[in-house]
Amino acid sequence: MRSLTEHRGAALALASPLPVVEVLLDDADGLVVADDLRTDEPLPRWDNSAMDGYAVRQADVVDLPTTLRVVADLPAGSADEPVVGPGTAARIMTGAPVPAGADTIVPVELTDAGTGTVLVREAPAAGVHVRRAGEDAVPGDVVVAAGTLLGPAAIAAVASLGRATVRVHRRPRVAVVSTGDELVPPGTPLRRGQLPDSNSWLLASAVRDAGGTPVRIGPVPDDVDALRSVLADLDGTVDAIVTSGGVSVGAYDVVKAALADDPGVEFLAVAVQPGKPQGLGRLPGGTPIYTLPGNPVSSFASFEMFVRPAILRMRGLADVERPSMSAVADEGWTTPPGRAQLMPVRWVGPDRVVRATARGSGSHLVARLALAEGLAVIPAEIDQVAAGDRVTVLKVSP
The missing domain is CATH 2.170.190.11 (Molybdopterin biosynthesis moea protein, domain 3.)
Incomplete structure (x- = not known):
């Protein structure tokens, strides 16, 4: 079984900064600068x-x-x-x-x-x-460094150089594919056994939050040929593909079946809860693919650990980590033996006190997921979290 850290490294290895494009400053917000931007003049230019x-x-x-x-x-x-x-x-x-x-x-x-x-x-x-002229910067100074995420302050600095355009890494286009005969688009009347497709919406929003452009593909049925056709059409037209569902050991695990003969994709167990069944690799056209489990909390946690960092790297960012902090558990909960745990938590006190949003793993509890304000990352060697224990919490967007 692969460790959480090892699989995260494998996921990141599939990603590299995307090609550089030149865009108008009006279109540069949220993109990452490709080159060091230097000033040719003193700033300010005169006393x-x-x-x-x-x-x-x-x-x-x-x-x-x-x-x-x-x-x-x-x-x-x-x-x-x-x-x-x-x-x-x-x-x-x-x-x-x-x-x-x-x-x-x-x-x-x-x-x-x-x-x-x-x-x-x-x-x-x-x-x-x-x-004084030059008290802000002198000729030759780097005003905006390569790898800088362009927000209000950095864009103002670029504009102060007199630049109307800037070279940036383009925004990644990421296809999101949910699978399962039981899934129907939200708003569709449900018959017994059917569920609204929430995963494609969850993952599309997560792609957008990570700075990518989602290409959301509605639910694909548990049909191997149909899924193969969808993936073949996407291969080479997007920068990455994320699927949800169909990667475990069941009789209808369509993603695993559709990619079983693809030498560039591997399926394996990762020592993490939720999110044990995982897959990743490259399709024949070179497109990275990340195959996530179908339970919503598993999809959410797996995206945070494996896909989000890859998208950030594609954008040209060096720092791909979520902000984290130490917090105190308000209540205890159990942890899986020998596996790291990703527990959705919410803040319940002013002094960095957190509480799990659900008892146990609860990987299917999509409504409870809306309460999550962070993911507590519990190392594999911890057998149980007790009230008062300190835990590391990633600050995430639910």
Whole structure:
């Protein structure tokens, strides 16, 4: 039986950063930068004012109060280049370039404006309210490093370089295929023995949450030829395929039967609960495929452990781990002998206290899964979790 860590490594080995594309900055949110982005200019590009006020010479504001003649009006964005000489000042707004000759910015609240003049009552030391050219970055500095996930701050930094486009790893397209004769689309009247297909919706949402683009294929019946046809059509057209159901040892395990003769795909038992039956590999066209068990909690936990990290790597991210923290178990629960356990938990106290959402493994309890705010990862060598024990919890999206 393969360990959780070993199977996670095998799943990651199937993934590599996707090809680089150049996109408009408007379309870059949530993508990963492919190259180091350097500045060719100092940032800021020139000395500029940090306050609304007056640009003056320090020598003119030693003896206060004093009246100075106003020789220019400089709003932000002004291209004017006045010179502030002895006995003069320039009215200046925040962000405007500091004019030649000036070395001090006097905030407007320390002045009284006259007609063509300004009375300076108080003044700061020279340079206090001046933003110096290059204090943010100098030419050659890496402003946004390769591998950076583009969010609000990073996109602003790219824009500050004057770039309208950016080279990024493209977003992975991941097909989601649920299997089973018992599954019907949500909203379909149910007859005895039928279930609404929840797994394809669960996994499509999980793909989206991981930063991929899901291609959701509705439930495929337990028909080997039908499934083979679906997988053949997807192979080479998407970046990965995730299936749910049909990987155990039952008489109708269609995924296992459909791929039994494919040398690039292996099926095996993993020492984890839930999610013991697993499969992965590459289809003939090279597309990675991850075959997950069909119980919803098993699918959810298996995706978190094996598929989500692979999607993050395809996106070009180096860190593929969920944030984790130490928490205290509010109640005890049993663990499977010799297998790691992935227990959905929820927060029940302000001091990082968690409680299992269900007794036992409960791999079929899809309604209870909606309560989960994390996955407690219990090592295989732990026989039982007792109330008060510390557990490691992955912060996940249910």
